[in-house]
Amino acid sequence: MPASGRVCRFISISTLALLGCASVLAQRTQLRPGWNLFSPQQDMQVGKQAATDAERKLPMCNSRKADAYLTQLGKRLTDHLNTNGVPYPWEFHCVNDRSINAFALPGGYVFVNRGAIEAADNEAELAAVMAHELSHVALRHGTNQATKAQAAQAGVGIFGAIFGGSTGGALLTQLGSFTAGGVLLKYSRSAETQADVMGTQVLYDSGYDPRAMSQFFEKLEQETKGKNPPEFFSDHPSPDHRVERVNEEIDKLGGIPANARRDSADFESVKREVMKLPVLKKGVPRADAAGGGSAGGPPQVPSDKTVDYEGSGMSLKYPDNWKQFGSDENGAAFGPEGGLVNDGSGHTALAYGVTIGSVMGQGTNGNELGSATQGLISELQKSNPNMKITREAQSVKLNDKPALSTYLVNDSPGGGKETDWIVTVARPDGMMYFVCTSPQGEFETYRKACGAVLDSVRFH
Numbered sequence: 001m002p003a004s005g006r007v008c009r010f011i012s013i014s015t016l017a018l019l020g021c022a023s024v025l026a027q028r029t030q031l032r033p034g035w036n037l038f039s040p041q042q043d044m045q046v047g048k049q050a051a052t053d054a055e056r057k058l059p060m061c062n063s064r065k066a067d068a069y070l071t072q073l074g075k076r077l078t079d080h081l082n083t084n085g086v087p088y089p090w091e092f093h094c095v096n097d098r099s100i101n102a103f104a105l106p107g108g109y110v111f112v113n114r115g116a117i118e119a120a121d122n123e124a125e126l127a128a129v130m131a132h133e134l135s136h137v138a139l140r141h142g143t144n145q146a147t148k149a150q151a152a153q154a155g156v157g158i159f160g161a162i163f164g165g166s167t168g169g170a171l172l173t174q175l176g177s178f179t180a181g182g183v184l185l186k187y188s189r190s191a192e193t194q195a196d197v198m199g200t201q202v203l204y205d206s207g208y209d210p211r212a213m214s215q216f217f218e219k220l221e222q223e224t225k226g227k228n229p230p231e232f233f234s235d236h237p238s239p240d241h242r243v244e245r246v247n248e249e250i251d252k253l254g255g256i257p258a259n260a261r262r263d264s265a266d267f268e269s270v271k272r273e274v275m276k277l278p279v280l281k282k283g284v285p286r287a288d289a290a291g292g293g294s295a296g297g298p299p300q301v302p303s304d305k306t307v308d309y310e311g312s313g314m315s316l317k318y319p320d321n322w323k324q325f326g327s328d329e330n331g332a333a334f335g336p337e338g339g340l341v342n343d344g345s346g347h348t349a350l351a352y353g354v355t356i357g358s359v360m361g362q363g364t365n366g367n368e369l370g371s372a373t374q375g376l377i378s379e380l381q382k383s384n385p386n387m388k389i390t391r392e393a394q395s396v397k398l399n400d401k402p403a404l405s406t407y408l409v410n411d412s413p414g415g416g417k418e419t420d421w422i423v424t425v426a427r428p429d430g431m432m433y434f435v436c437t438s439p440q441g442e443f444e445t446y447r448k449a450c451g452a453v454l455d456s457v458r459f460h
């Protein structure tokens with residue numbers, strides 16, 4: 001027994017000895033999530049949206065064996081991860097991309113590229129990458145970054161802060177887009193050190209050789225010196241003294257365990273499996289992700305049948321063949337399958353459907369509605385320079401509340417022009433807006449569908 005065992009025998013004798021015991025045992029570095037305006041529940045919400053988007057856009061391995069293996073390995077690690085009691089849903093997916101990368105979205109949605117599996121020489125190395133990612137989730141680094149971005153943009157709702165920082169996100173909606181969520185995935189060097197340290201603890205506690213944490217990343221850096229660094233390092237900048245810091249933590253944990261696990265037959269078998277997968281060219285979108293006007297023809301005509309949506313302080317009905325692309329307390333978007341298209345600059349834009357958002361603190365009563373609507377439109381025009389008003393604001397009613405209806409023309413993300421019909425309504429916390437979007441040629445169809453959505457709105 002090490003010294004700590006002796007100290008512990010005094011537990012029953014005095015409180016002082018108990019404290020002594022605790023401090024001897026608790027030598028490992030204690031890490032806690034930083035400042036965060038989001039709740040862990042919001043981490044899960046935002047992460048789930050972005051994960052759904054990632055699954056649509058990324059080429060997935062579609063290998064049950066690989067996904068099951070990652071899930072099993074991930075579970076072994078999360079069993080030893082301190083989440084401060086938050087029950088993250090943990091999902092693990094294999095991505096058919098040969099670049100060496102892995103990422104974890106807030107709330108526990110983990111994506112591992114086949115390239116990372118192929119680059120790992122043993123299971124401990126793959127476990128190290130995953131333990132590092134899981135630590136970013138537990139330490140809530142993604143929404144901590146978003147919190148800082150939010151602080152820098154006072155007045156913009158949480159939604160805006162994450163998804164682009166401007167209400168321009170309404171049309172070029174970046175709802176739940178994992179690429180636009182860059183703020184969620186780009187970590188600081190200090191966050192990297194934290195993820196290394198916590199990841200080392202997780203490896204140790206799960207019975208893996210904890211040295212794999214620094215070894216794998218060092219190996220990647222060495223092997224790719226002078227060449228393009230692995231993608232992993234663009235989101236996870238290498239912290240200073242990585243090896244030293246990991247070794248220091250291993251010492252604190254009591255040294256390298258004698259029977260540390262390095263490899264498994266499962267790992268070797270899954271590695272062979274992913275190496276056999278067809279190699280997909282990077283950046284080729286899956287057919288359904290391209291969707292909409294740019295490929296595969298226009299989406300299905302909106303259905304007359306509806307489903308209910310319950311938002312914050314309001315409810316509405318939308319066509320039952322539309323999908324909900326995301327939502328939070330400040331907004332949501334709905335549209336047909338294929339309604340989200342890539343605008344060619346890496347942003348996902350809603351080409352067909354309805355976007356709902358709010359401008360907090362403005363347009364809180366009918367008198368302010370006109371100026372708040374003008375402000376919203378100027379804001380949208382900043383990110384959509386070809387957007388022009390085609391019909392000036394007219395007074396309408398939305399669920400018996402005074403509202404304004406404005407029509408605009410804009411470039412459609414799928415090519416050609418689109419019509420945007422914006423309806424704004426004063427709410428006590430801030431003006432709420434509904435944007436109905438479709439390519440010009442199909443607007444009559446969508447005007448009807450959007451009109452039905454607007455008629456169904458109930459504030460409560």
Ligand SMILES: [Zn+2]
Pocket residue numbers: 132136187191192195235236
């Ligand atoms: Zn990292």
